Amino acid sequence: MNLGTPYRIAKHLKISKRSVNLWINRYEEERELQCKVNANGRPSLTTENEDFLLTCSAVVNNFDNSLAIAGNAGLAHFSQNSISRRLTKSGMHSRVAAIKDILTEEHRAARLHFARRYVHYAIEFWRWVIFTDEKSCAAIHNAHHTREWLALHPQLVALDWPTKGADMNPIENIWGYLVCKLTKARTEEGMPYHACDANNANLLFELVRTEWGKLQ
Template identity: 45%
Template sequence: MARVGGRVFGPHEEFHRESYRLTDAIRIEIIRLHKNGIGQRTIARRLQIHRKSVELWIKRYNEDRNLKVYANDEGAPRLTSENEDFLLACSATINNFDNSSDVAAKAGINFLSIQSISRRLNESGLQSRIAAIKDILTPEHRAGRLHFARRYVDYPVEFWRWVLFTDEKSWSSAAHGQIRVRRHQNERFNKKNIYSIKRSGRTTVSVWGGVWLGGLTPLYRVQNNLTSAQYITNVLEGTLLPYIRQAYPNGEPVVFVQDNSSVHNSRTTRQWLVEHPEIVALDWPVKGADMNPIENLWGHLVVALNKSRNEQGLPFHARDANGADELYALVNSEWQKLMRNETYIESLIESMPRRLQEVINEEGGWTKY
């Protein structure tokens, strides 16, 4: 019998495979029968296993009182061949959002533990990571994003410093949780590793906010479903316009970014913008969230909110009015803290040329932002 590359070859190869597939219960039963004076051949016959398996576990128990299986140490041969390792890696590459047991099953390998499967995949460079979750992009979405990026990529940073980026953010009770993906290092935003979703779910807390080099706008809490009338009255007239007029009392125009939701793009909203020439809406593309620096602010806010929520014992998805009020209070508190982080805000605004270049590099696809 010979050992080559961690695998044992010879007349007892099948015994070595069997020995390390035995359940904890079988290994314990081997020792119990042995202590009761039962011979090794009889134990093997009763448990319908190889006598060498009985001998191995009795020896290990007598030496160190240990019945654990070690990964590829001197007494534990590797259970998979190079071909089986290759099949596992192929299965994980094709079914990269599947869990370890499903990956192994689709590779036709059903004798490894979850830990062993994970080790094999890690050895192949396919580590389990939290997947990037993005909306589905149609060919039309990609074309629009690419057109916008090519049009504005050469605009200087100075232009973007005085653009006001706005957006709404919602926390939904229909959260899908973290999705994991098997991938190689530095491939998080590779197209095949992005988990695409369709947005749905009951919203518990929604807010509107804006960011530019001048800082952050006041945060406005959206009540119920936002309509065009509410957007104009409460957001544009009630929050945005007073903020801009305070920053530019002489009426200088401000370039303004909003996404292409139906509320933002309605006839009444467009007419309101025509009537207020001091606010110039940029021709932002559909599905342009990763180009908008405020998305990073929301991400920063979520991390801070999770920490505050855990410290205060508040559930993330508030189920009643009081819970939603408490959640909004936390959101607003973290927003006020961000207002003082001028260096972070400036770095977000100055990233605009890089964001646009990456959209071009991805031919209109999602970027790391």
């Protein structure tokens, strides 16, 4: 996450540019972002500055949990729920770190071979290709039940997709596009309506199908 200038940081955190410059200067001088406390043990900073500290700590220590993030900012006296609420309010959301596959030379060679083989295929060919994103097919059509299903449907021919080539599947980008569209969806009255607000599976399906239809 790189917000760039103090102006953009202030706009993102919804605080004054003066507060941003204050903490940037303090970090350059003291090389720390610790919350100072007064004699009675209560934080002397305003909520605005506390939010800024937490957000800075989250950006710098983006693999830490919320308690560790607060501790690094000198705000360990806050509860975990309070820390999470403040970070969410600042636009920070918890995520599970992605586990990346390690590509060997054989994997790279197979990916390159696949790309070179199909690079000149006409668009009409790809119109007949069904791209899937099923976890059960993660073994590149080697799962037992997948082989059985394909055997029962001889009219379907599986492409020789390379091992460790899931990221080459264009359906990955389609899902990301649909999620973006769903989060911007509007009701008939023009009010924001997010997919997470769907209170049943049928309603969510209708939202997805509507946006999917717009892709055609």
